[in-house]
Amino acid sequence: MEEEHNLDLEGQIRAWQATMAMVYTMSLRCAVELGIPDIVNGAARAPLSISRIAALLSPTPPRDHTSLHRLLRFLAHKGVFAERVDPSTGEPTYAPTPTSRWFSRRSELSLASMVLLQTWSFQESPWHRLSERVVRCGGGVEGMGMPPHKEEDPWADLAAVPERAAVFNSAMAAMSGIAMRAVMAVYKGGFEGIRMLVDVGGGTGAVLKEITEQCPNICGINFDLPHVVAAAPECPRVQHVGGSVFDGIPEGDAIFMKLLLHCFDDEGCLRILKNCQKAMPRKYGKLIIVDAVLGADDDGGSLEDMKKTFDMLMLAYTGGKERTEAEWRKLLRSGGFPTCNIIRIPSFFSIIEAFAE
Structure with missing residues (x-):
């Protein structure tokens, strides 16, 4: 009876945790908006008192520290900060952790913009339509896997809302930086022999900037939607080109696609892969994909x-999806790339090398 009671309680706790999951992410958003991770991580790794953290908040430090204490206490409980007691005062203090640095804007690689993006109110509408999407088997615009309703697509108006576009571009650049650190640690030699590399869906060019800096043999074309590349900074040996992956892709020795194909259903991916095949030399061209491989870890x-x-x-x-190794091999074979290698890297993404022959 006691064992049954314990199992029931454990199940109830898990149910409550799932129900209240947004409390954690919205609390993180609050901390990022206030710059708390910047403050805690910038304190020479010394624990800070609540009053000291409050004094460093801008533009207006709070007079009452009660709410700040509750926020810090909760995030420390979740492992974002380390909570300690000052032996001289008996007051709680807060120190950085390996997790907290990822939420500091001052970190070389930061998820602060991703926190803001994923918790912004305009991101909610697709989730309220998830049951509809599940019932219709995830289908979006035919052959693309994109939302059929404009109001369902949180990114549809990025070009018209500069504030959203800035957060989105910053979040995507952060993801690129994190992924590329893992890619270059394992795969730098894979770029040898490439003269012209086309980054399809390359955003504002952060990936090609890093690759060309580390691989002086490479020139690059950063290819994305016109309004995206319009915000891209100039970069030596990199040309920014605007267009649609469904209309055609610039030619190159190799094509790089990071976190792009998972945005589309299989039909949309096949259209992209066919255009990739047309854009590269058949005998020595190489397709380099960075994406998740389900079940590979x-x-x-x-x-x-x-x-x-x-x-x-x-x-x-x-309406896109992550894929298993078998699904990737089938998709690539159908798209004209019968040979592929899957290379694991220190990330939840993998490198998929594909060849037309």
């Missing part, structure tokens, strides 16, 4: 958890 669940989380994001936002 044996880390105890953490990496796989993130992949399945991204799979739900794609289902809600674009």
Whole structure:
């Protein structure tokens, strides 16, 4: 009876945690908006008192520290900050952790913009339509896997809303930086022999900037939607080109696609792959994909958890999906790339090398 009671209580706790999951993410948003991770991580790693953190908040420090204390206490409980007691005062203090640095805008690689993007109110509408998407099997615009209703697409008006576009571009650049650190740690040699590399869906060019800096043999074409490349900074040996992946892709020795194909259903991906095939030399051209491969990790669940989380994001936002190794091989074979290698990197993404012959 006691064992049954304990199992019931454990199940109830898990149910409550799932129900209240947004409390964590919205609390993170609050902390990022206030710059708390910047303050805590910028304190020479010394613990800070609540009053000291409050004094450093801008533009107006709070007079009453009660709410700030509750926020810090909660995030410390979640492992974002480390909570300690000052032996001389008996007051709680807060110190950085390996997690908190990822939420500081001052970090070289930061998820602060991603927190703001994922918790912005305009991102909610696709989730309210998720049941509709599940019932219609995830279909979006035919052959594209994109939302059929403008109001369902949180990114539809990015070009018209500069504030959204800035946060979106910053979040995507952060994801690029994180992914590319893992890619270059393992795959730098894979770019040898390439003279012209086309980054399809390259955003504002952060990926090509890093590749060309580390690989002086490479010139690049950063290819994305016109309003996206319009915001791209100039970069030596990189040309920014605007267009649609469904109309055609600039020619190059190799084509790079990071976190692009998971945005589309199989039919949309096949249209993109056919255009990739046309844009590269058949005999020595190479397609380099950075994307998740479901079921490829044996880390105890953490990496796989993130992949399945991204799979739900794609289902809600674009109608696309993450794929297993078998699904990737079938898709690439159907798209004209019968040979592929899957290379694991220290990330929840993998490198997929594909060849037309």
